[in-house]
Amino acid sequence: ASVAAASPQQIGWSAVERMAIVQDPKWRDGWYYDAEPGDGPWHGLALAREISQITYRTTEVFDDRFGREPVSKKEELQPWGRYQVESYLDHHGQKLVRRFDANSFLVLSKAMDLHDVGRGRGGIERVLGSFRMPVLTASITSDVLYPPYQQAAIHEAITASGGNCEYHVVESPQGHDGFLLESAFLGPLIADTLLRAAKEAAE
Numbered sequence: 001a002s003v004a005a006a007s008p009q010q011i012g013w014s015a016v017e018r019m020a021i022v023q024d025p026k027w028r029d030g031w032y033y034d035a036e037p038g039d040g041p042w043h044g045l046a047l048a049r050e051i052s053q054i055t056y057r058t059t060e061v062f063d064d065r066f067g068r069e070p071v072s073k074k075e076e077l078q079p080w081g082r083y084q085v086e087s088y089l090d091h092h093g094q095k096l097v098r099r100f101d102a103n104s105f106l107v108l109s110k111a112m113d114l115h116d117v118g119r120g121r122g123g124i125e126r127v128l129g130s131f132r133m134p135v136l137t138a139s140i141t142s143d144v145l146y147p148p149y150q151q152a153a154i155h156e157a158i159t160a161s162g163g164n165c166e167y168h169v170v171e172s173p174q175g176h177d178g179f180l181l182e183s184a185f186l187g188p189l190i191a192d193t194l195l196r197a198a199k200e201a202a203e
Contacts, residue, residue: 005116017048046093058175129161140178
């Protein structure tokens with residue numbers, strides 16, 4: 001579930017998520033740790049998570065699971081009537097608020113934007129071309145956050161220089177979350193790669 005370097009689209013999504021947090025008045029420029037319980041930037045953090053949750057799944061998943069079903073038929077046509085997909089996103093936002101810190105989200109998100117294995121090392125192709133350990137790359141066909149072409153590029157850069165890299169494509173409608181939900185397929189691939197690496201290291 002990664003790339004050799006974050007793409008402009010990935011950076012754009014992350015930037016909007018971070019903006020949701022820093023625009024929350026209760027973020028207080030990051031100085032909210034002395035606030036009363038519940039008085040931190042939880043609105044912004046929840047919204048950031050809801051934005052990211054949309055990128056983790058696919059249109060097909062949302063269609064199949066929610067369709068256009070409202071939370072309440074009585075309020076369906078009211079200005080603030082809500083759809084079930086909105087309730088789902090709220091649920092994930094609230095889950096994160098209860099177990100995560102807003103500043104930590106900001107730092108980790110920015111670190112992901114800065115990710116570039118080739119920075120200061122001669123470029124991505126040079127770095128990946130130097131790999132000699134067994135490498136496994138796998139793509140989820142429906143992943144819109146980390147599209148398959150990005151993992152394919154890693155595989156091509158490694159093998160172009162004679163590196164040992166396997167590439168597998170996982171047919172799944174689950175989107176980015178497929179790397180978690182398709183464990184029955186991915187688990188054995190990871191285990192085999194680790195065993196091969198250990199065997200080569202012992203030789």
